[in-house]
Amino acid sequence: MLREATLQESKEAAHLALMLWPGHTLEELIEDMKQLIIQPEAAVILAYDNNNTIGFAQCQLRYDYVEGTSSSPVGYLEGL
Numbered sequence: 001m002l003r004e005a006t007l008q009e010s011k012e013a014a015h016l017a018l019m020l021w022p023g024h025t026l027e028e029l030i031e032d033m034k035q036l037i038i039q040p041e042a043a044v045i046l047a048y049d050n051n052n053t054i055g056f057a058q059c060q061l062r063y064d065y066v067e068g069t070s071s072s073p074v075g076y077l078e079g080l
Contacts (some may be wrong), residue, residue, distance in 0.1 A: 005044040005056070010034045013044050016056045036060065036078075037068050056080075 005013050014029035023028070036042040042060035046053055058078040066074050 001048045002045055003048070005037055005046045007034060007037055009046060009053075010037060010044075011047060012053045013056050013058075016046075016053065017058070017079060026056070043064075 010033040011026075013033040014026055017029045017033065018024065018026055022061050024032075033044055036044050036058060039060065042058075045057040045059065047055035047057075057080050060076055060078065061073040062076045063073045065072075066076055
């Protein structure tokens with residue numbers, strides 16, 4: 001099952017992100033996830049198997065330059 005993460009699930013999303021980006025601290029990633037969750041042009045999607053969080057996707061509209069694009073904003077999948 002997939003669903004958009006809530007603020008209460010930011011720590012779960014951050015634990016998964018830490019496996020992808022081990023150079024960060026859990027606290028940094030929790031804050032990053034919270035900021036994304038509250039943005040109207042971003043989303044953190046969590047994947048569940050029963051009640052276990054097994055994956056995430058971090059998506060957002062980016063207005064800064066994104067390599068390989070010539071328009072702005074652009075939809076961007078940051079982590080998967």
